[in-house]
Amino acid sequence: DIQMTQSPSTLSASVGDRVAITCRASQKISPWLAWYQQKPGKAPKLLIYDASSLQSGVPSRFSGSESGTEFTLTINSLQSDDFATYYCQQYDTYPWTFGQGTRVENK
Amino acid sequence: EVQLLESGGDLVQPGGSLRLSCAVSGFTFYSYAMNWVRQAPGKGLEWVSAISGSGDKTYYADSVKGRFTISRDNSKRMLYLQMNSLRGEDTAVYFCAKGGSGTYYNLWDWGQGTLVTVSS
Numbered sequence: 054d055i056q057m058t059q060s061p062s063t064l065s066a067s068v069g070d071r072v073a074i075t076c077r078a079s080q081k082i083s084p085w086l087a088w089y090q091q092k093p094g095k096a097p098k099l100l101i102y103d104a105s106s107l108q109s110g111v112p113s114r115f116s117g118s119e120s121g122t123e124f125t126l127t128i129n130s131l132q133s134d135d136f137a138t139y140y141c142q143q144y145d146t147y148p149w150t151f152g153q154g155t156r157v158e159n160k
Numbered sequence: 161e162v163q164l165l166e167s168g169g170d171l172v173q174p175g176g177s178l179r180l181s182c183a184v185s186g187f188t189f190y191s192y193a194m195n196w197v198r199q200a201p202g203k204g205l206e207w208v209s210a211i212s213g214s215g216d217k218t219y220y221a222d223s224v225k226g227r228f229t230i231s232r233d234n235s236k237r238m239l240y241l242q243m244n245s246l247r248g249e250d251t252a253v254y255f256c257a258k259g260g261s262g263t264y265y266n267l268w269d270w271g272q273g274t275l276v277t278v279s280s
Binding site for chain 1: 265
């Protein structure tokens with residue numbers, strides 16, 4: 054199975070900060086990676102697909118990038134609505150796998 | 161507007177069975193693969209199973225293979241997950257999620273989930 058190693062597990066930041074979350078795949082999956090945002094008690098929401106494509110309706114402060122087997126979700130100018138947990142997910146090979154999640158909390 | 165509504169979650173004893181359902185609307189159901197993803201209390205997301213638009217291809221996580229069966233009824237716009245031989249570690253919120261129509265696809269839309277609790 055493809056392992057997705059996501060870091061950090063927790064990130065403390067303030068409104069206006071630029072934050073980055075990284076996901077490393079155990080083998081080549083490019084570009085088949087998505088990022089999701091989840092708030093407590095809610096379903097996940099798609100933010101980025103195909104490593105760097107912004108889902109319709111998602112603010113442009115969210116962006117995705119890739120370098121080999123390393124993928125990054127960047128949030129420019131963090132907003133109060135962005136405090137949540139973020140997951141990466143590979144859809145290159147079954148079984149699909151998620152990263153462990155990154156909780157973005159208010160510093 | 162895409163809508164996915166799961167139902168069927170309940171408290172069940174270890175070794176028991178349960179069938180989850182997901183009613184969909186707002187898109188051409190038979191054109192899209194569908195998935196189940198679960199989340200144990202306080203834990204991360206775990207992909208469970210996928211089924212192609214026509215229903216002829218199915219995929220499972222190793223943790224549920226041989227115990228769970230995914231199916232769909234395109235005439236009724238319904239997705240199902242039959243869960244047998246349930247274990248405590250199957251306790252989770254189960255989400256149905258709309259996939260894509262190609263070989264590689266992400267999870268575009270999610271339902272709100274249904275809670276399955278396996279306990280004696």
